[in-house]
Amino acid sequence: MLKAILFDMDGVLVDSEPIHFKSNCITLEKYCNITLEYEYYKQFIGSTIAYMWKRVVDDFHIVEYTADDLLKLNDAVLQELVEKDGYPPIPGAAECVREWKQAGYLLAVASSSKREKILQNIKRLGIADCFDRIVSGMELEHPKPNPDIFLEAAKLLEVKPEECLVIEDSGNGVKAAVSAGMACLGFLNPNSGEQDLSGADYLFESFSSLDESFLCMVHNHHFGEP
Structure with missing residues (x-):
């Protein structure tokens, strides 16, 4: 689940x-x-x-x-x-964060950036209060593509890896999610370069194409759940 x-x-x-x-x-x-x-x-x-x-x-x-x-x-x-x-926001991302928080999901940012930069950005987006945990890769020994950052996020949220879904735009991030034993959506951001996202369960080009039922379908398909 x-x-x-x-x-x-x-x-x-x-x-x-x-x-x-x-x-x-x-x-x-x-x-x-x-x-x-x-x-x-x-x-x-x-x-x-x-x-x-x-x-x-x-x-x-x-x-x-x-x-x-x-x-x-x-x-x-x-x-x-x-x-x-400034940093341009990804269209539709903040809206999805708010929607999925209201739906009752636990949310975390698991970013390779410094903690202060993460906080600065999510505050500017107006979604800081939506996240239950923040994990900075700068505070961990092994960066992505190692799974440490996602495993730490799951630990802090008190959930199992198989109860998580990761949203990533980089090959290193997708590899980290797969190594952590989590389902993964790959965001095709053209400004992230030609990233190898082939390890993701599904690729998408716009957050407007995502909804709660689709996330559950991707997650359940990954773990062979009905």
């Missing part, structure tokens, strides 16, 4: 990936004179920014700055961009 719905945030609730890529490009170009190619960057979508900068420092043999240095420098660049342009 479906009891809990777990939401990724970036690319699912807010359309943040284009701004993230832009800030990372500016940071690398400004401080390291390195051009960040999207083909390289897209492998990190869905994972934590801390993990990305560790890989960047190693892969590009950066010695002038540590991963923590670049993370802090990028935070400043990102904050400036967000204050200027």
